[in-house]
Amino acid sequence: MKDRKKTIAGLKPLPQQGRSEQVIKALAKFIDRQKMVPGDRLPPERDLAEALGVARTSIREAVSQLAALGILEPRIGSGTFLLRTITSDTVYMPLSLDTDGLEDLLLKALEVRRGIEVEASIAAAKRRTEEDLHRMEAALLHMESLFKPEGGSGPADLAFHLSIYDAAHNPLFRQLLEQFRDLFQRFWTRPYGRPDFASNSFPYHRTLFEAIRDQDPHKAEQETRKLLNSVEDDIRMMKP
Amino acid sequence: MKDRKKTIAGLKPLPQQGRSEQVIKALAKFIDRQKMVPGDRLPPERDLAEALGVARTSIREAVSQLAALGILEPRIGSGTFLLRTITSDTVYMPLSLDTDGLEDLLLKALEVRRGIEVEASIAAAKRRTEEDLHRMEAALLHMESLFKPEGGSGPADLAFHLSIYDAAHNPLFRQLLEQFRDLFQRFWTRPYGRPDFASNSFPYHRTLFEAIRDQDPHKAEQETRKLLNSVEDDIRMMKP
DNA sequence: TTTGGTAATAGGTCTGACCAATTTGAAGGA
DNA sequence: TCCTTCAAATTGGTCAGACCTATTACCAAA
Known part of the structure; x- marks a missing residue:
C-alpha cells in the first residue's frame, strides 16, 4: 500500500x-x-x-x-x-448512564454512589483544612439543631455532605455526587406519613465528621459505609 | 390577572x-x-x-x-x-474540570475512578458466579501469557477488568468505568522508549483475581487499591 | 488499471424573518 | 403615594432558504 x-x-x-x-x-x-x-x-x-x-x-x-x-x-x-465558571483550559468529560430496563435502579445507582462517596470521605480526611472543618461543623450543628432529624434528605443534610465533598479538594466529587443526588431525587417517591424516613443514618453524620476531623481515612471510610448502608436499608424497606 | x-x-x-x-x-x-x-x-x-x-x-x-x-x-x-449507544432512558452527567495541566486532570479523574473501581471489586467478590470466574481466569491467563506484561493498558488488561465489572452484576459499573478508561486513553501519552510502562500493577491482577475467587471483599478492595495506586505512581512519574 | 475530473451527498455557516416568554416601564386607577 | 394594568422592548427559540466546503461515488480518458 x-x-x-x-x-x-x-x-x-x-x-x-x-x-x-x-x-x-x-x-x-x-x-x-x-x-x-x-x-x-x-x-x-x-x-x-x-x-x-x-x-x-x-x-x-x-x-x-x-x-x-x-x-x-x-x-x-x-x-x-x-451555571459553572470555566476558563480556556477547562476539560470536559461527559458521562452517560443507560438506565433502560434497569430494575432496582436506585439500589444499583446507590452502589456506585457509595464507591464515590467513600473515596470522597477518604480524600476529605486526608486533605481537609481548618476552614473546611469549620464549615463542616457549622453544617452539622445546624442539621442536628433541627427538631426532626432529616437523615438522608433535606437541605441541611445536603449542606453537610456538600461541605465534605468540598473538603476533598477534588471538584469532580461534588459534580458527580450532586448529579447522583439529582437522580435519586427524581426517582425517589418518598412514602407518605413517614416524616422520619431515612433518619436512621442520622448518628453516622457526627461520627463521619469526627473521623475527618481526626484525619482518619480508614474510619472515614467505615462511617461513610455505615451511613450509606443505612440509606440502602431504607430503600429496600420502601418497596411495596 | x-x-x-x-x-x-x-x-x-x-x-x-x-x-x-x-x-x-x-x-x-x-x-x-x-x-x-x-x-x-x-x-x-x-x-x-x-x-x-x-x-x-x-x-x-x-x-x-x-x-x-x-x-x-x-x-x-x-x-x-x-459513538455510544443510547436509549430514551439515558441520563447524562457531564463533568468539567479546570486543570493545572495533564497530570492534575488524570490524578483527579483517577481518584474518582478508584472509588468506583473499588466498589466494583467488592461487588464482584460478593456476587461472582462460577461462570464469571471462568471468564476472569481466562482473561487473566491470556494476559499473563503475553511476553511483555502490559500492566495498566492494552486490550488483554482491558478484557480482564471488563470481566470483573461484569462479575459485579451491576451494569452501571461497566458503563461508567469504560468511559473513564476512554478518558485516560485520550489524554494518556505513553512515553517513548518505555514498553514496560505501567507494568508495575501487573502482579496485583492475580491477587485481585484470587480475592474475588475467594469471595473476600476486603481483600478485593485492598488489591484494587494497590493496583490503582500503582497507576497513580505511573502518572506522577510521567512528567517530562 | 490508474488517473483525473465531475456530480451528488452531507455537514457548516449565513441571512433574515417571525414566534413566544420575560422584563420593563409608563399610563391609569385606588 | 402605591398598586394594578397593559403595551412595548428585550431575548431566546424556531423556521425558511440559500450558499460554502469537505467527502464520496462514478465515469471517462490515458
Missing part, C-alpha cells in the same frame, strides 16, 4: 477548525476574563454574534453545546446565564 | 417549547429502535428534519448537544455517526 499522503514541506495543514469550536473558546476566554460567577448573565446572542463577527447560528451552536455540558442555561426572554 | 390565552376546545396547545429536547428524545428512541451500534451512520439532517416535521436548525441543535456529550460525531461530507 503506497502512501498517498502528499505532505509537501512548507505547506500548512490549513486551520479548518469549526466556527462553533472557536466560539466556545472565545466564550470561555470572555467568561474567564470578565471573572463571571455562577448566576451572571451573558450578553445577548445577537450582540455576541456581532462582536465576534459570526452569524447567530454559530453562537447558538456554541451555547447549545455549553448548555448540554451544564455550563450555561438559556432562559427565554431573560438571557443566558452562567 | 385575566387569562388571555385563546384555548379553543379540542385544540392541543402544542408544546412549542423545547424543540431540541423533543428531537433528542426522538433521536434516542430512533437509535434504540433501530438497534444502532457505535460506528453506524444516522440519516442526513435534512431527512431527519423532514421526517420529524421540524426545521434543520432544530435537528442541528439536538445533534450539536449530543455531540458535546460524546454521543454523536458529525463528519463534514460523510454524515453523522454514533
Whole structure:
C-alpha cells in the first residue's frame, strides 16, 4: 500500500477548525476574563454574534453545546446565564448512564454512589483544612439543631455532605455526587406519613465528621459505609 | 390577572417549547429502535428534519448537544455517526474540570475512578458466579501469557477488568468505568522508549483475581487499591 | 488499471424573518 | 403615594432558504 499522503514541506495543514469550536473558546476566554460567577448573565446572542463577527447560528451552536455540558442555561426572554465558571483550559468529560430496563435502579445507582462517596470521605480526611472543618461543623450543628432529624434528605443534610465533598479538594466529587443526588431525587417517591424516613443514618453524620476531623481515612471510610448502608436499608424497606 | 390565552376546545396547545429536547428524545428512541451500534451512520439532517416535521436548525441543535456529550460525531461530507449507544432512558452527567495541566486532570479523574473501581471489586467478590470466574481466569491467563506484561493498558488488561465489572452484576459499573478508561486513553501519552510502562500493577491482577475467587471483599478492595495506586505512581512519574 | 475530473451527498455557516416568554416601564386607577 | 394594568422592548427559540466546503461515488480518458 503506497502512501498517498502528499505532505509537501512548507505547506500548512490549513486551520479548518469549526466556527462553533472557536466560539466556545472565545466564550470561555470572555467568561474567564470578565471573572463571571455562577448566576451572571451573558450578553445577548445577537450582540455576541456581532462582536465576534459570526452569524447567530454559530453562537447558538456554541451555547447549545455549553448548555448540554451544564455550563450555561438559556432562559427565554431573560438571557443566558452562567451555571459553572470555566476558563480556556477547562476539560470536559461527559458521562452517560443507560438506565433502560434497569430494575432496582436506585439500589444499583446507590452502589456506585457509595464507591464515590467513600473515596470522597477518604480524600476529605486526608486533605481537609481548618476552614473546611469549620464549615463542616457549622453544617452539622445546624442539621442536628433541627427538631426532626432529616437523615438522608433535606437541605441541611445536603449542606453537610456538600461541605465534605468540598473538603476533598477534588471538584469532580461534588459534580458527580450532586448529579447522583439529582437522580435519586427524581426517582425517589418518598412514602407518605413517614416524616422520619431515612433518619436512621442520622448518628453516622457526627461520627463521619469526627473521623475527618481526626484525619482518619480508614474510619472515614467505615462511617461513610455505615451511613450509606443505612440509606440502602431504607430503600429496600420502601418497596411495596 | 385575566387569562388571555385563546384555548379553543379540542385544540392541543402544542408544546412549542423545547424543540431540541423533543428531537433528542426522538433521536434516542430512533437509535434504540433501530438497534444502532457505535460506528453506524444516522440519516442526513435534512431527512431527519423532514421526517420529524421540524426545521434543520432544530435537528442541528439536538445533534450539536449530543455531540458535546460524546454521543454523536458529525463528519463534514460523510454524515453523522454514533459513538455510544443510547436509549430514551439515558441520563447524562457531564463533568468539567479546570486543570493545572495533564497530570492534575488524570490524578483527579483517577481518584474518582478508584472509588468506583473499588466498589466494583467488592461487588464482584460478593456476587461472582462460577461462570464469571471462568471468564476472569481466562482473561487473566491470556494476559499473563503475553511476553511483555502490559500492566495498566492494552486490550488483554482491558478484557480482564471488563470481566470483573461484569462479575459485579451491576451494569452501571461497566458503563461508567469504560468511559473513564476512554478518558485516560485520550489524554494518556505513553512515553517513548518505555514498553514496560505501567507494568508495575501487573502482579496485583492475580491477587485481585484470587480475592474475588475467594469471595473476600476486603481483600478485593485492598488489591484494587494497590493496583490503582500503582497507576497513580505511573502518572506522577510521567512528567517530562 | 490508474488517473483525473465531475456530480451528488452531507455537514457548516449565513441571512433574515417571525414566534413566544420575560422584563420593563409608563399610563391609569385606588 | 402605591398598586394594578397593559403595551412595548428585550431575548431566546424556531423556521425558511440559500450558499460554502469537505467527502464520496462514478465515469471517462490515458
